[in-house]
Amino acid sequence: MLKVEVYRYNPDTDKTPYTQTYEVDTEGKDLMVLDVLELLKAQDPTLTYRRSCREGVCGSDGMNINGVNGLACIKPLSECVKNNKLVLRPLLGLPVIRDLVVDMGQFYEQFRKVEPYLQNDTPAPAIERLQSPEERAKLDGLYECILCACCSTACPSFWWNPDKFIGPAGLLQAYRFLADSRDNATEHRLSKLDDPFSVFRCRGIQNCVAVCPKGLNPTRAIGQIRTMLLQRAA
């Protein structure tokens, strides 16, 4: 029997959050954490979490699994369980709505700030804006982000200033558009990032890199934005 400790909180009925312990029979299989949650849900229908695709593409079941952020649906027990124990908590630093469900508002607000869409004020060509394979390759490692928030909620700078520091996820997307040859709003984008918080609160701890379930590297993107800002100032 696997022992599972889950963070429980229902603001309607609970004064404070508490930890509930469950026992789950995994039948010796190396299940995904999400499978365990489904088994728990069968035991206790009040347990609440988000999930959708169950294959690591929608980004809805980011949570803190034995102390490390990850997507429950693609995290096998063999990679996280220690001493037959699984501890599940909501993502850190965002308000808890209920149990493992957090309010992602602050996270999306930072995403909104980087204007995550192509901007180009030159007349649109007849068919489409072309990009060479080399230019397209620059977007690899950036466009794959699924906005699961595992990175930003593992980042101490985001914990302290979630309203001012864009956070690794938002900055990865900021760079995704700065690096896009079809986008020509570079100056506008950089001018919005040049304060002491938006980019420069990154202290290079690389928690973001360590947890990203898609294997992306926000720290590198942040370094590239910083270089662009320095070149712009020089």
Place this chain on the structure above:
Amino acid sequence: MVTNVTSMGRSGVSDWLLQRASAVILLAYTVFIVGYILLTPELDYSQWRALFDQLWMRIFSLLALLSIVAHAWIGLWVVITDYLTERAIGSKALVLRLLAQGVLALVAVTYTLWGIEIIWGF
């Protein structure tokens, strides 16, 4: 609310550059002073005094002094605006933060003036 008004250069780029430039100056100064002490076997007051009587040494020392002030201000401003915030400790944050910045400013000004007096005074 935490704003940028009390940051050193008001822009992320200038703070970042200043932090690195001051670090380089401080490193050079530390290496120089430690090296000088180690390489001067019988260092006495007159020698030490002669070193600081030279113009370049005074300028170097002044630069190091200003670097410490800038470096400390930028670094501690980051610490203060991380931890002494309404979000982290509630409504007393504003008073505490301004108090911390006031103390910091006082120490910075005192050390700068005092240092200038020591280096340039007679």
